[in-house]
Amino acid sequence: MQAVIVEEFGDPPRFVLRDVPTPEPGPGQVRIKVAAAGINPVDTYNAKDRSWAGLSPGCILGYDIAGVIDTFGTGYRDYVVGHKVMAMTAFPLGQGGYAEYAIVDEQLMAPLPDDADLVAASSVPLAAGTAWEVLQKLEPAGATMLVVGASGGVGLFLLQLAAAAGIRVIALGQERSHDVMRQHGAAACIDYRSADAIARAKDAAGGSFDSIADLVGGPLTGQAQPYLRDEGVIAAIAGPELDVDQMIDANQSFHGILIRDNGDRVRHLAELFASGRLKTHVTRVLPLAEALEAHRLVDSGEAGGKVVLTP
Ligand SMILES: NC(=O)c1ccc[n+]([C@@H]2O[C@H](COP(=O)([O-])OP(=O)(O)OC[C@H]3O[C@@H](n4cnc5c(N)ncnc54)[C@H](OP(=O)(O)O)[C@@H]3O)[C@@H](O)[C@H]2O)c1
Incomplete structure (x- = not known):
């Protein structure tokens, strides 16, 4: 799969879009085919300084994900392949959204209806x-x-x-x-x-x-x-x-307040989003190859709304 790899942390960081092995889900996890990855200021901080989140060079950033289920690891399954979902990966060590596929714990996901706008959904969880x-x-x-x-x-x-x-x-x-x-x-x-x-x-x-x-x-x-x-x-x-x-x-x-993992909260917000009671304000959608520009937009406040990457 293609993914944005952090080759070097710093300001600016060095991102490279390249082919890497597609990740395999472990027990209780699912692999999501990513339709969109929302960017948050914490992603840009992590790209500059990996120490807070304990990241290593070669990692893939991105906590907020929306897409469809591609496959399951072993364990319980409340979903089917092809189901639209949104998720926030485990915080702060999870990540992996800036890629074609990402792994998420099933309990941290929320189902979305078939007509859900996945670009908008990816800006919601965090x-x-x-x-x-x-x-x-x-x-x-x-x-x-x-x-x-x-x-x-x-x-x-x-x-x-x-x-x-x-x-x-x-x-x-x-x-x-x-x-x-x-x-x-x-x-x-x-x-x-x-x-x-x-x-x-x-x-x-x-x-x-x-x-x-x-x-x-x-x-x-x-x-x-x-x-x-x-x-x-x-x-x-x-x-x-x-x-x-x-x-x-x-x-x-x-x-x-520091956000923590809470699948029930993600599912509650997904319900509000799906029913139109929670609106998002996405102003920029960029391809993975422009992740560095996307981070610049988030840091500068220039976008005036949420910035989202799409594989
Ligand atoms: N603790 C947590 O769990 C947690 C979770 C999420 C985010 N955060 C942190 O919370 C902050 C906001 O996150 P976000 O996603 O909302 O960021 P954002 O979308 O980039 O928004 C930044 C906000 O800060 C305002 N701002 C910037 N400079 C300002 C100044 N000098 N005085 C007053 N307001 C100013 C902006 O207002 P204008 O654009 O109108 O200038 C805008 O409302 C970030 O630092 C982020 O890292 C913490």
Whole structure:
């Protein structure tokens, strides 16, 4: 099969598209004929620095996969060959999506209907899964949420999931994305680059937030913290600069979140996607041979939406 091999990690990394042996599924695993592999920022970090995920040269990147079942290893089989599926490979060591075929544990897969758009599906598992985990932590806090990084891959999924849960989301993102953010469920959109962005967000929230989702890291959540209510909750997927003393004085809580394997979550999201209740915003689809350009698009934010590779 053809696959994008990481010959050298770095910035830029060295990718080579070449023929490699088609992988064989082990017990409880399936081989998926990949129709599309969604790219996430973690893939570009891994390509630059393999240490966090413990990768080795010669590996194949890519956690998010959609395709059809090609064959099974031994073990239980809830699916048939040819069934459309989406999956997030085991995190962080799994990977293998940037290829014609990939191996996934059957329990980490989700079935999709015959008419499912596999390019769109490949952008769902990791980013929507992260958004879902964030919502689990913040939904109990109340009905007004500030989302920092609302225009990104995770953000657009969080807007939809939060709106469906009846939460009023104040969304921070560049103005170029405000229409898309509104279409995905934002109640108010504010460009974080304007000097009074946090004051306007506070006003849009009616004076205070019940929760803050930080999907970017950096100073914005700390700036918004004075307007987080007593006993309010912050969840972050990247490192925010926070005033811990203020959190103590106001009895506020903080949740750090790193996505973990959860097949039930993938299947729940696949159901939402298949029924049209979870939309994706794929803006660039490139062939495997252009994986390096695809990573550049993700890193630069130029794509303004999800980037997907197709074999
Ligand atoms: N912990 C986890 O499990 C987990 C899971 C998934 C992702 N992540 C991390 O979470 C982050 C977001 O992931 P993603 O997939 O949503 O990335 P993405 O699609 O590349 O989106 C990046 C987001 O960051 C915003 N942003 C960039 N620079 C900013 C700045 N200076 N101030 C405020 N916002 C800024 C962008 O807004 P504009 O485009 O409007 O500027 C956009 O909303 C990445 O760092 C990723 O590695 C963590």
